[in-house]
Amino acid sequence: MSVVTVQLGQCGNQIGQELFDVISNDSNDARTCSPRAQGKAYHACSQERFFNEEASGGTVPSARAVLIDMEPKVITRTIATAAKSGRWKYGEQSFFCQKQGSGNNWANGFRVHGPRHQEAMGDLVRREVERCDRLAGILTMMSVAGGTGSGVGTYVTQCLRDDYPHTFILNQLTWPYCTGEVIVQNYNSVLTLSHLYQYSDAILVHENDAVHRICAQLMNIKHISFSDVNKVIAHQLGSVLQPAHTGHTHSQYSRNPMGIDWQVRAPSVGQGAAETRGIRELGFNTSLANLLILRGKDVSSADTGGFLDPALYCPWLPAEGAISTWRSPLPFNKYEKSATLVSNSQSLLKPLDHMVGKAWNMFASRAYIHQYTKFGISEEDFLDCFTCLEQVISSYRYL
Numbered sequence: 001m002s003v004v005t006v007q008l009g010q011c012g013n014q015i016g017q018e019l020f021d022v023i024s025n026d027s028n029d030a031r032t033c034s035p036r037a038q039g040k041a042y043h044a045c046s047q048e049r050f051f052n053e054e055a056s057g058g059t060v061p062s063a064r065a066v067l068i069d070m071e072p073k074v075i076t077r078t079i080a081t082a083a084k085s086g087r088w089k090y091g092e093q094s095f096f097c098q099k100q101g102s103g104n105n106w107a108n109g110f111r112v113h114g115p116r117h118q119e120a121m122g123d124l125v126r127r128e129v130e131r132c133d134r135l136a137g138i139l140t141m142m143s144v145a146g147g148t149g150s151g152v153g154t155y156v157t158q159c160l161r162d163d164y165p166h167t168f169i170l171n172q173l174t175w176p177y178c179t180g181e182v183i184v185q186n187y188n189s190v191l192t193l194s195h196l197y198q199y200s201d202a203i204l205v206h207e208n209d210a211v212h213r214i215c216a217q218l219m220n221i222k223h224i225s226f227s228d229v230n231k232v233i234a235h236q237l238g239s240v241l242q243p244a245h246t247g248h249t250h251s252q253y254s255r256n257p258m259g260i261d262w263q264v265r266a267p268s269v270g271q272g273a274a275e276t277r278g279i280r281e282l283g284f285n286t287s288l289a290n291l292l293i294l295r296g297k298d299v300s301s302a303d304t305g306g307f308l309d310p311a312l313y314c315p316w317l318p319a320e321g322a323i324s325t326w327r328s329p330l331p332f333n334k335y336e337k338s339a340t341l342v343s344n345s346q347s348l349l350k351p352l353d354h355m356v357g358k359a360w361n362m363f364a365s366r367a368y369i370h371q372y373t374k375f376g377i378s379e380e381d382f383l384d385c386f387t388c389l390e391q392v393i394s395s396y397r398y399l
């Protein structure tokens, strides 16, 4: 099964290029792994998922991706960097750009650029979808703080939801630095998140601050650039999206990389409630669901029992249903062993609360609001978005 990726704005395009690079490298390395048959199956599955094999001999595979930005600079560079790798490329006609960006204004992206170019962008996605024998889902990548990724990205997601009502849509979002360079980043983030909440099947967030800390503290990088940060994000994303065995049978790779069970189950009172209450009142990070992905040596003997501890989950959730484990015996991205955790938990509560709080303070003094109202986003629209996110915050706070 295949995934169509839509890269939007500077951030989405730059991280998207790193992601395809990791996937292409990892997939090629797998071919020489032993046992050979296993490596070959992994390679074939990964290629079908992310690349179109070119019909004519001699050319490299092209990514199942659409590149969108409202200015040409980043797209031109992204396409050139991919081609320079000599291992993969972007399709010749799979990008859409204009002359001028959205100026860090969500309303400009969502109300002007999005609707104006809906048809052209939709056609590009449709062409990629039609090239897939079996479509597993659509992955969009963007930042929430700028104007194009956030505004056009939200608009595109809304259109994708209309055009592909039964297709799984996963939004990968990059969260701005807390002390970010965009003054209205919290407005743009609030507007993006509250809208995507309605259209998306799953939202996967990478916080720039958290990834920056990984670069500084774990990797000892001195002068950290976006490229360093993006490599870490791409590594994490790749380890989620590359082939893995999702069940107990190891005969075949799971066909659908997006078959994650993201649904929150119906509440029922679990037995762990009384014992776990004390821990959770101390600010414990309670989870709704966790997905653990293990890759490399010894994956079948790794002890993952700790993830079954009911104390990790909210009381009305049976712990055995709240954790899924995927495994692949092949090393990932040259790491002998790796483990990745995708967690639907309270970990985003603090940054979300902080972001909504900052946006609310600015809104209370009506700062920069005219820049949004002039593109047709009213104060009422803002209030609806705040209400939506306050509800999300409250639901997660009282898990």
Ligand SMILES: Nc1nc2c(ncn2[C@@H]2O[C@H](COP(=O)(O)OP(=O)(O)OP(=O)(O)O)[C@@H](O)[C@H]2O)c(=O)[nH]1
Pocket (backbone or CB within 6 Å): 008, 009, 010, 011, 012, 014, 015, 069, 070, 101, 102, 103, 104, 105, 143, 144, 145, 146, 147, 148, 149, 150, 174, 175, 176, 177, 180, 182, 185, 208, 226, 227, 229, 230
């Ligand atoms: N991790 C990471 N963050 C980025 C990158 N580029 C930009 N950002 C973050 O993204 C936000 C700005 O959004 P951009 O993606 O530059 O904006 P855009 O979508 O191109 O929108 P406009 O330029 O306003 O049209 C800020 O929070 C930046 O910190 C990148 O390559 N990697």
Ligand SMILES: [Mg+2]
Pocket (backbone or CB within 6 Å): 009, 010, 071, 101, 102, 146, 148
């Ligand atoms: Mg830009």
